[in-house]
Amino acid sequence: MTASAILIQFLNGLASASSLFFVAAGLSLIFGVTRIVNFAHGSLYMLGTYMGCSLVEYFGRTPLGFWGGVLIAGLAAALIGAMIEATLLRRLYQAPELLQLLATFALVLVIKDFALWAWGPEDVLGPRAPGLDGAVTIAGRAFPEYDLLLIALGPVVLGLLWLLLTRTRWGSLVRAATEDREMAGALGVNQGWLFTGVFALGSLLAGFGGAVNIPREPATLMMDLSIISDVFVVVVVGGMGSIPGAFLAALLISEIKAFCIGIGEVHAYGIDISFSKLTLVVEFIVMAIVLVIRPWGLLGRAASVARGPGTLEDPLRSPSRHLLALGVAVLGVLVLMPVLGDAYTLVLLGDILVFALFSVSLHFIIGPAGMHSFGHAAYFGLGAYGAALALKHLVPMEAALFAGPFVAALGAVVFGWFCVRLSGVYLAMLTLAFAQITWSVVFQWDSFTGGSNGVVDVWPAAWLGSKTAYYYLTLVLATAGILLLWRMLYAPFGYALRAVRDSPLRADAIGIDARRFQWAGFSLAGLFAGLAGALYAFSKGSISPEVVAIPRSVDGLVMVLLGGIQTLTGPVAGAAVFTWLQDTIARNTDFWRATLGVIILILVLAFPQGATGMLRRRFAREQS
Amino acid sequence: MTALAARNLCKAYGGVQAVDDVSFSVAAGEVLAMIGPNGAGKTTCFNMVNGQLLPDKGTLEFEGRSIAGRAPREIWRMGVGRTFQITATFASMTVRENVQMALLSHYRRLASLFSVAARQHREEAEGLLERVGMRDQAERACAVLAYGDLKRVELAIALANAPRLLLMDEPTAGMAPGERSELMQLTADLARDSNIAVLFTEHDMDVVFTHADRIVVLAQGRLIAQGDPAHVRADARVREVYLGSMHA
Ligand SMILES: Nc1ncnc2c1ncn2[C@@H]1O[C@H](COP(=O)(O)OP(=O)(O)O)[C@@H](O)[C@H]1O
Numbered sequence: 001m002t003a004s005a006i007l008i009q010f011l012n013g014l015a016s017a018s019s020l021f022f023v024a025a026g027l028s029l030i031f032g033v034t035r036i037v038n039f040a041h042g043s044l045y046m047l048g049t050y051m052g053c054s055l056v057e058y059f060g061r062t063p064l065g066f067w068g069g070v071l072i073a074g075l076a077a078a079l080i081g082a083m084i085e086a087t088l089l090r091r092l093y094q095a096p097e098l099l100q101l102l103a104t105f106a107l108v109l110v111i112k113d114f115a116l117w118a119w120g121p122e123d124v125l126g127p128r129a130p131g132l133d134g135a136v137t138i139a140g141r142a143f144p145e146y147d148l149l150l151i152a153l154g155p156v157v158l159g160l161l162w163l164l165l166t167r168t169r170w171g172s173l174v175r176a177a178t179e180d181r182e183m184a185g186a187l188g189v190n191q192g193w194l195f196t197g198v199f200a201l202g203s204l205l206a207g208f209g210g211a212v213n214i215p216r217e218p219a220t221l222m223m224d225l226s227i228i229s230d231v232f233v234v235v236v237v238g239g240m241g242s243i244p245g246a247f248l249a250a251l252l253i254s255e256i257k258a259f260c261i262g263i264g265e266v267h268a269y270g271i272d273i274s275f276s277k278l279t280l281v282v283e284f285i286v287m288a289i290v291l292v293i294r295p296w297g298l299l300g301r302a303a304s305v306a307r308g309p310g311t312l313e314d315p316l317r318s319p320s321r322h323l324l325a326l327g328v329a330v331l332g333v334l335v336l337m338p339v340l341g342d343a344y345t346l347v348l349l350g351d352i353l354v355f356a357l358f359s360v361s362l363h364f365i366i367g368p369a370g371m372h373s374f375g376h377a378a379y380f381g382l383g384a385y386g387a388a389l390a391l392k393h394l395v396p397m398e399a400a401l402f403a404g405p406f407v408a409a410l411g412a413v414v415f416g417w418f419c420v421r422l423s424g425v426y427l428a429m430l431t432l433a434f435a436q437i438t439w440s441v442v443f444q445w446d447s448f449t450g451g452s453n454g455v456v457d458v459w460p461a462a463w464l465g466s467k468t469a470y471y472y473l474t475l476v477l478a479t480a481g482i483l484l485l486w487r488m489l490y491a492p493f494g495y496a497l498r499a500v501r502d503s504p505l506r507a508d509a510i511g512i513d514a515r516r517f518q519w520a521g522f523s524l525a526g527l528f529a530g531l532a533g534a535l536y537a538f539s540k541g542s543i544s545p546e547v548v549a550i551p552r553s554v555d556g557l558v559m560v561l562l563g564g565i566q567t568l569t570g571p572v573a574g575a576a577v578f579t580w581l582q583d584t585i586a587r588n589t590d591f592w593r594a595t596l597g598v599i600i601l602i603l604v605l606a607f608p609q610g611a612t613g614m615l616r617r618r619f620a621r622e623q624s
Numbered sequence: 625m626t627a628l629a630a631r632n633l634c635k636a637y638g639g640v641q642a643v644d645d646v647s648f649s650v651a652a653g654e655v656l657a658m659i660g661p662n663g664a665g666k667t668t669c670f671n672m673v674n675g676q677l678l679p680d681k682g683t684l685e686f687e688g689r690s691i692a693g694r695a696p697r698e699i700w701r702m703g704v705g706r707t708f709q710i711t712a713t714f715a716s717m718t719v720r721e722n723v724q725m726a727l728l729s730h731y732r733r734l735a736s737l738f739s740v741a742a743r744q745h746r747e748e749a750e751g752l753l754e755r756v757g758m759r760d761q762a763e764r765a766c767a768v769l770a771y772g773d774l775k776r777v778e779l780a781i782a783l784a785n786a787p788r789l790l791l792m793d794e795p796t797a798g799m800a801p802g803e804r805s806e807l808m809q810l811t812a813d814l815a816r817d818s819n820i821a822v823l824f825t826e827h828d829m830d831v832v833f834t835h836a837d838r839i840v841v842l843a844q845g846r847l848i849a850q851g852d853p854a855h856v857r858a859d860a861r862v863r864e865v866y867l868g869s870m871h872a
């Protein structure tokens with residue numbers, strides 16, 4: 001690259017950093033005070049973009065119309081954020097962390113369908129900024145005027161936030177609450193208003209960040225999840241709760257991305273490296289490196305782990321005779337199903353079995369092992385792709401079916417090595433990052449994975465070709481997988497995982513090497529998720545990058561949490577209900593996401609401990 | 625026989641010399657109390673012995689082998705048990721299972737994937753619970769125990785690897801006065817019966833002077849006196865440090 005090209009790429013990086021910083025600062029503020037990781041933050045950014053486009057159209061393309069539209073879009077996002085906090089999240093501050101996450105993800109679904117309804121499925125192109133739609137010449141190259149403004153806007157907003165947080169009473173309350181919630185409570189702070197206010201401010205930043213970007217990027221229905229994963233990375237790299245950290249990380253990541261695009265294709269030592277294709281992955285690589293070297297981020301502080309007592313879990317009892325009888329009965333019905341049910345039911349049951357295995361493998365690490373994974377789809381997807389690609393490379397189907405889990409386990413061994421070094425929110429973010437890396441690789445490596453088209457013609461061997469035969473294969477393998485995972489939880493290995501979760505201090509003091517057990521547990525969970533993925537691939541006949549995408553990971557969490565994380569059978573029940581529900585809703589409405597989101601919200605509010613946990617408690621009360 | 629020998633231990637935090645050239649030793653079967661006002665450096669000393677802190681200077685030997693800088697779990701494997709100032713047990717397990725975990729680890733059976741944990745070393749775990757008077761509560765979840773009972777479970781866990789040295793940082797903190805003496809009596813009896821060396825820190829002077837064979841006194845990071853209870857009680861510097869607050 002020439003010097004002028006380097007300069008231009010540097011300025012490009014600065015311009016992209018600003019909007020990213022606004023959104024990240026908002027998320028960081030909200031997390032700092034409420035300790036909620038708000039998945040719906042990206043949705044407010046998306047709404048900001050859509051509303052910005054519409055408002056500017058409405059006000060007219062004049063400087064006043066443009067900036068008025070951008071500001072009002074931000075304020076509207078603030079209002080929506082405040083309403084979400086006051087009506088919904090406020091009820092969940094005492095709920096387990098994962099359940100809060102689930103609720104905010106349900107909001108993502110609702111808001112996405114709202115945007116679909118209001119703006120339609122096509123991308124919406126935003127207007128140029130009136131008066132700033134030209135370009136200036138820098139080092140002999142054209143550079144958009146608007147981007148110069150964005151470059152200036154970043155530090156200005158950082159300065160304003162700094163003034164707000166250090167020079168106002170409200171700001172010092174926010175800082176006090178971020179550092180020590182109990183102390184802030186003791187100071188007599190009206191927590192309700194403080195929390196609502198922080199949500200409003202954070203959402204304002206998200207909406208403004210989205211609206212200010214309209215001349216540079218079209219509004220799309222995909223941008224909510226793509227920005228939220230970028231923002232997670234920024235906040236984690238910068239340090240959760242640190243605004244200057246978010247600024248620094250936004251700069252760092254935007255610059256690295258800009259230079260990857262700038263470098264483009266490189267031919268060195270006889271190999272071609274496409275740096276522009278690296279952009280999707282590079283931020284996650286930065287994040288993984290930062291988290292391993294400084295687990296609390298660049299400017300964050302080592303977190304005091306204590307998150308209250310959490311939910312108390314009862315000791316693991318061996319299954320009662322009633323439960324065993326029920327299990328045998330269910331299995332009996334499943335075996336007879338090809339005779340009793342139609343082809344459609346068989347396919348649905350096959351899906352349920354696959355997702356039950358996926359959900360049980362996720363429960364294995366987030367429940368007993370206490371490692372909150374947001375990225376379990378990585379191993380499902382590696383299993384699916386491992387099997388499909390093995391088949392394409394002329395491995396017999398029977399062997400390909402086992403190549404899948406093997407590839408998934410390999411991925412879990414590599415990613416798990418990093419993950420077991422972290423805990424809590426940081427661990428969750430890192431697992432998400434690895435899932436996104438996997439997704440990006442699958443999505444971009446056209447020549448090997450088929451890119452966005454995926455892999456087609458992934459059919460089982462002839463003897464397994466009929467619906468009935470494949471159903472039986474799924475039944476046998478999924479049931480065996482689930483029973484093996486359960487068995488391990490009753491074994492010393494599973495107890496060791498729970499020991500490390502319950503008290504790392506005591507576990508260390510009785511000679512348990514926490515990381516080794518967590519690593520092994522993570523890998524085993526990956527192996528079985530991979531088996532589920534491989535079974536899935538052959539049942540559908542084709543796969544696409546969706547099998548690795550964020551919604552798949554969240555589906556798993558929904559299944560486990562709806563079923564109840566404190567029971568072993570809960571994840572199976574959750575998988576059955578969720579898969580059936582998703583299928584039913586998808587066949588009856590175009591707005592299946594919103595419907596599902598609303599159902600999840602209702603369930604979360606009604607059963608903050610998960611449905612099975614709730615039933616069990618009621619049952620126990622009746623018995624006593 | 626000397627179980628633990630600490631020589632010239634030093635540890636500083638920034639500018640604060642938390643522990644300054646401290647030497648002491650504990651013999652097998654002996655109960656040694658470490659006392660001193662708040663901030664004297666007791667916990668710092670303790671955490672160097674149990675592996676949570678690395679000494680700046682000095683040596684630490686357990687039965688003649690150096691333990692300075694080893695991880696807590698390695699020190700445990702060598703035969704050192706410990707209880708925590710704030711109890712640390714596995715809340716989602718029963719009392720018996722807590723002890724079984726220590727036994728499973730001791731016998732290196734934890735990596736087993738398919739045996740049933742609750743059936744392993746059951747009798748041995750109940751024997752240990754018997755020794756601390758907790759056998760009748762073996763089936764209860766640790767999460768619901770009274771604090772004094774948790775302390776006894778910790779003692780049973782600490783005894784599971786047949787330790788030759790027992791470390792107890794403020795073992796009776798948070799307990800009712802009656803329970804305190806009972807727990808220390810239990811500990812002292814165990815130490816003498818099984819020839820275990822015990823090192824403990826303690827605030828309650830009644831407990832210290834009743835149950836310790838020997839006492840070391842720290843003040844501002846330095847060792848200012850050591851000897852049997854009568855000797856320490858009579859020491860002028862100890863009296864000065866405690867400003868007459870000691871029941872002497
Ligand atoms: N982690 C730490 N960082 C800085 N100073 C410490 C730390 N831990 C202890 N100190 C200081 O070291 C000294 C000894 O503390 P400690 O060993 O806890 O004493 P004790 O247990 O006898 O009350 C005190 O002055 C204390 O403030």
Ligand SMILES: [Mg+2]
Binds near residue numbers: 666667
């Ligand atoms: Mg202390």
